Amino acid sequence: MLLRTAQIHSPENRAMDFSLRTAAQAANALFDLVGEVNLIGEEHIVHLNEQRLHLDKSASAPVADTMRALREWQLGGIQLTATTDVETWRRFIIVLQQQPTMEPGATPDPDAHHRVNLALGERSGVRVLPIMRLGGAGIGGAGGGAGQSLMVQASRALSLYVRAIELVIRLHGQDAEKLGGAFPAGLTKVLQALVDQVFTEPRFVLALVAWKQGGPYLPRHVVNTLLLGLALGRRLGLNRSALMDLAQATVCADLGMVLVPEAIREKPGPLTAQERALIDRHPWTPRGSRSPPGASR
Structure with a gap:
């Protein structure tokens, strides 16, 4: 009116x-x-x-x-x-x-x-x-409610998604100890931009998760887990500072798996005890690299 x-x-x-x-x-x-x-x-x-x-x-x-x-x-x-x-x-x-x-x-x-x-x-x-x-024909069949799907018109949303993937891909082949207790250059800035975006319009990132992006599965899995974590945190009412902490924690949750040798990650048969120990330790790998010496895990 x-x-x-x-x-x-x-x-x-x-x-x-x-x-x-x-x-x-x-x-x-x-x-x-x-x-x-x-x-x-x-x-x-x-x-x-x-x-x-x-x-x-x-x-x-x-x-x-x-x-x-x-x-x-x-x-x-x-x-x-x-x-x-x-x-x-x-x-x-x-x-x-x-x-x-x-x-x-x-x-x-x-x-x-x-x-x-x-x-x-x-x-x-x-x-x-x-x-x-x-x-009715949105990204990857992602539901936008009542059978409808979502098409994102903001190109920077996809740009942030791709940048986040590229930065995680850069971790391939790096030793956890070489991370120097910090995320790779640029990743913190991208995380902050994603937090700001999810605060403004949370369905952007949900649509991006549904985008069937090509390339290595593992880096995409890390980024998708991050985006879903941010959307959930926003839904729970977390403020920007708490969402930033959640973003870093969510990345850390799977970042160690990126550093596990591909031969072990993709091994078709049973894992040895040493290989299983390496897999089980993956959540602590980035956590340890970001903790001060002697800190409790």
């Missing part, structure tokens, strides 16, 4: 006040009910905090209009991080109307939401989410 009224009246017009008050009241009621709100979708397919909403006929058309309008502004959804008031939503409409719209058939700008959020300011309780497309 707010976006529809804004197509008729200027945000500064008194005629907008009722719609602005209604938007603030509805948003605050939803925020009080579920906490942080992530509403994302395309036309009749809408997800609220990772769960698909089943809309009745009276709500379907207005929601479709809203999602279509956001898509024209190259945006994927709305995020509520705090309670709002009339002026919050007035500012929201003004900023949206200042954004360029996307021509039919054009490729969306994956950074459009950054421009809007920057214009809204850090204190705004309303943020916008990156554009995504929900459809």
